[in-house]
Amino acid sequence: MTPRVLISDQLSDAAVAIFKERGVEVDFRPGIDKDELAAIIGDYDGLAIRSATKVTAKLLENATRLKVVGRAGIGVDNVDIPAATARGVIVMNTPFGNSITTAEHAIAMMFALAREIPAADASTQAGKWEKNRFMGVEITGKTLGIIGCGNIGSIVADRAVGLKMRVVAFDPFLSPERALDIGVEKVELDELLARADFITLHTPMTAQTKNILSAENLARTKKGVRIVNCARGGLVDEAALREALLSGHVAGAAFDVFSVEPAKENPLFGLPNVVCTPHLGAATNEAQENVALQVAEQMSDYLVRGAISNAINFPSITAEEAPRLKPFIALAERLGSFAGQLTESGIKEVRITYEGAVSGLKIKALTAAAIAGLLRPLLQDVNVVSAPIVAKERGIAIEETTREAEGDFESLVTLTVVTERQERSVSGTVFHDGKPRIVAIKGIKVDAEFGPSMIYVTNEDKPGFIGRFASLLGDAGVNIATFALGRDAQGGSAIALVEVDGEAPAAVIDRIQGIAGVKQVKPLRF
Numbered sequence: 349m350t351p352r353v354l355i356s357d358q359l360s361d362a363a364v365a366i367f368k369e370r371g372v373e374v375d376f377r378p379g380i381d382k383d384e385l386a387a388i389i390g391d392y393d394g395l396a397i398r399s400a401t402k403v404t405a406k407l408l409e410n411a412t413r414l415k416v417v418g419r420a421g422i423g424v425d426n427v428d429i430p431a432a433t434a435r436g437v438i439v440m441n442t443p444f445g446n447s448i449t450t451a452e453h454a455i456a457m458m459f460a461l462a463r464e465i466p467a468a469d470a471s472t473q474a475g476k477w478e479k480n481r482f483m484g485v486e487i488t489g490k491t492l493g494i495i496g497c498g499n500i501g502s503i504v505a506d507r508a509v510g511l512k513m514r515v516v517a518f519d520p521f522l523s524p525e526r527a528l529d530i531g532v533e534k535v536e537l538d539e540l541l542a543r544a545d546f547i548t549l550h551t552p553m554t555a556q557t558k559n560i561l562s563a564e565n566l567a568r569t570k571k572g573v574r575i576v577n578c579a580r581g582g583l584v585d586e587a588a589l590r591e592a593l594l595s596g597h598v599a600g601a602a603f604d605v606f607s608v609e610p611a612k613e614n615p616l617f618g619l620p621n622v623v624c625t626p627h628l629g630a631a632t633n634e635a636q637e638n639v640a641l642q643v644a645e646q647m648s649d650y651l652v653r654g655a656i657s658n659a660i661n662f663p664s665i666t667a668e669e670a671p672r673l674k675p676f677i678a679l680a681e682r683l684g685s686f687a688g689q690l691t692e693s694g695i696k697e698v699r700i701t702y703e704g705a706v707s708g709l710k711i712k713a714l715t716a717a718a719i720a721g722l723l724r725p726l727l728q729d730v731n732v733v734s735a736p737i738v739a740k741e742r743g744i745a746i747e748e749t750t751r752e753a754e755g756d757f758e759s760l761v762t763l764t765v766v767t768e769r770q771e772r773s774v775s776g777t778v779f780h781d782g783k784p785r786i787v788a789i790k791g792i793k794v795d796a797e798f799g800p801s802m803i804y805v806t807n808e809d810k811p812g813f814i815g816r817f818a819s820l821l822g823d824a825g826v827n828i829a830t831f832a833l834g835r836d837a838q839g840g841s842a843i844a845l846v847e848v849d850g851e852a853p854a855a856v857i858d859r860i861q862g863i864a865g866v867k868q869v870k871p872l873r874f
């Protein structure tokens with residue numbers, strides 16, 4: 349089925365063109381009302397957004413077909429990521445496409461503050477010619493404090509150094525080498541507050557950064573400081589900043605983002621030394637073209653080819669990797685499903701070993717597939733995106749190991765599931781025909797493809813079992829498609845893995861259970 353994408357925010361036309369080129373059906377509905385969005389979201393595989401659309405848990409409940417949310421931009425705080433992950437929806441952004449533009453906006457805002465350009469403009473155009481009213485400050489030689497020195501913060505630092513500013517940065521994740529590289533002095537927050545003439549914020553909104561400029565921290569700033577926020581509303585306590593501006597402690601503030609958006613009213617509005625723009629940080633032709641192209645390419649790559657890049661909730665898979673990974677994803681999922689269908693008590697631990705060529709693939713994705721396969725018979729609504737989180741929530745420990753090929757196979761994946769009662773392992777590979785095969789169960793060699801309907805039997809290795817088993821199926825009108833056998837030693841433990849046409853009735857399974865020497869019988873579906 350042709351994938352369908354809905355664009356619900358104002359994206360450049362470039363996105364529509366890319367989707368069409370890539371064979372994705374696209375509906376362009378920028379500014380769509382939220383109730384209407386909720387009513388139609390169930391028809392789409394992809395949703396392309398900027399910051400206006402709120403992707404809430406409630407909206408996602410209706411998004412039964414949705415596979416990917418693509419954010420044409422950086423911040424994904426308008427997307428409920430845990431809810432998307434729980435529903436198996438990939439959330440991707442475009443982490444670099446608008447960073448230069450946003451850094452330039454922060455610099456523009458700094459100049460606007462330093463020279464009161466908006467107020468001077470309004471006064472001049474009102475015919476007042478107030479040449480003596482506007483006395484600015486020079487920025488050369490001043491100290492700029494950058495809170496959050498990632499992509500955008502670093503570009504701001506680079507421009508500010510070019511403007512002959514001294515730059516200090518507070519960012520717990522900024523390495524001293526990187527700080528040296530970009531020409532900033534790494535400092536603690538208190539020192540930044542005490543030293544900066546201008547402060548600019550460039551962190552995401554997190555529990556740690558919310559109100560990072562609180563009333564308390566604003567009081568620690570240098571008198572006459574000017575504050576720029578082009579990152580996220582809520583990083584600065586707006587009411588406290590209003591007080592600090594009114595008291596004259598803070599000389600000016602330039603804000604592009606607000607704690608409530610669209611900001612129709614705000615504690616900062618109306619103060620003389622405040623400059624505001626309506627979340628224009630990313631609003632240039634260049635940035636919008638970049639992010640629209642990129643998000644459309646990323647979303648199409650995922651929907652059409654299974655490639656994943658810049659996903660917030662899943663490891664990246666390149667378009668080259670995707671076809672090589674696909675049969676191993678199918679293998680991992682089926683090995684997981686095999687183990688999951690046999691598991692009857694609580695899972696404590698899962699160990700997955702990747703041997704040989706497969707160990708060079710994106711094993712995080714394979715592990716996620718194995719866990720999804722394992723949990724699905726027990727929990728239903730789980731997929732490769734949500735599985736690792738679901739496993740974690742249930743306290744299931746997951747261990748991955750990679751090593752060189754040791755046995756007969758170029759690639760071998762072994763899944764070991766430890767439950768409260770026992771430990772069970774199952775191994776598989778993918779042959780050159782691209783079909784996943786099961787090659788060992790509990791260390792006993794077998795060789796079977798996965799069929800839609802199978803019967804798994806463990807028994808004592810005694811003469812007569814196979815004949816009885818086969819005729820029992822035959823008598824019940826159940827046709828055997830394939831028959832794989834294995835045993836650990838003569839007279840030891842044996843297994844049979846049989847593919848049958850259609851489902852074996854429960855009564856037949858009971859009768860197989862009754863054959864002498866049979867320990868376990870389980871119908872399986874793949």
Ligand SMILES: NC(=O)C1=CN([C@@H]2O[C@H](COP(=O)(O)OP(=O)(O)OC[C@H]3O[C@@H](n4cnc5c(N)ncnc54)[C@H](O)[C@@H]3O)[C@@H](O)[C@H]2O)C=CC1
Pocket residue numbers: 421422423424443446447450495496497498499500501518519520521522550551552553554556557578579580604605627628629630631
């Ligand atoms: N106004 C606008 O239109 C735009 C706003 N943005 C916003 O700008 C912000 C920054 O974007 P990028 O630089 O691309 O992100 P980034 O992830 O590259 O950088 C963020 C930096 O903040 C640092 N950080 C995280 N927690 C911190 C803490 N508690 N204290 C200090 N630093 C902390 C991180 O270590 C990282 O270096 C985001 O919130 C993004 O949403 C981005 C584009 C446009």
Ligand SMILES: O=C(O)C(=O)COP(=O)(O)O
Pocket residue numbers: 398399400420421422423424446627628629630631
């Ligand atoms: O990319 C970001 O984080 C932004 O804040 C840009 O927002 P926008 O796409 O302009 O609504």
